[in-house]
Amino acid sequence: MCTMICERAEMEGSAKGRDGWFPLEMANVSYDHPFNAPWEYGLNIDFVNQSQGVGSRVAVELSPQSAKRLAETIMEALKRGEADPQIKVSIL
């Protein structure tokens, strides 16, 4: 919105939107006005598949502290998962 700060990353995976599951294409991460969260600025993540239309979107709006906690938590879970020799990521 006003900051225009937005980072984008290609994604593989699935997201569950209002019409059910859809394949993920991209994560758009912005530091800007949220639509719903009660702050002037927030860390907003949109998981989208634009090829299916703008409605294929799962949105979260986080405080900066929550966003950092989420990023750390993701990294911690990844670290544990990738360290476990019993776990292999593969297409079933």
Next chain:
Amino acid sequence: MYTTEQYEGIIAETITINGTGGDAIHTYLARPMGPGPFPAVVLAHHLPGWDELYREFTRKLAHHGYLAISPDLYCREAHGTPEDVAAAVRADGGVSDDQVIGDLEAAAKYIRSLPSSNGKVGIFGTCSGGRHVFLAGCRLDCFDAIVECWGGNVIMSDDQLTDKQPVSPNSYTKDLNAPLLGLFGDLDQSPTPEQVNQHEEELKAAGKDIEFHRYPEAGHGFFYFDRPIYHQSSAVDGWSKMLTFLGKKLA
């Protein structure tokens, strides 16, 4: 001033106009019933999109006796809920300044052409729309009054410039060619009070006809009654200042 014994009627509907490049774009039009002549206002919606709030603002201006027109500045990008469309536009770095300016000019041209127009057209916008109306007031000569509400990124650093927003709007200050009313909250972070000070000083130095009002208890978007950032006393006073300003400049 509206009094209870008056007849009142407005017509509000979605129409299509030809915007930048002749592209057909959806536009919300609200106008008082009757032959007029009525002054007109173009509304430049905020970055959260062509949403219900802006339809309400459009109807509110019609209630106060204005032909009011709000083009969908994201019409080419996508259709869906206003939030979904705005999220896609946000991810794509916004819409280009040139495209928006052309669409706002087209809206002004359309509304001035209505038989009930008095020939005067103002423009109002908030947030990114505040930025756009300042740009429009500098780059176009079709507006008779500008209402800039908390325009973010009116002052941009070189590293904020992009292909879509290639020039910091304040670079055009000397070209502003209509009276400008500016409404700002002192708790806003974009624009910051320091940026508002700079904006005001540059306009004064250029000898422009401006009227700035600052609200110490308000932040960004203090007209937005659907959000926690709404600030009641500032919003009521801001609307009053705006209607007084438009009444004088568009008579």
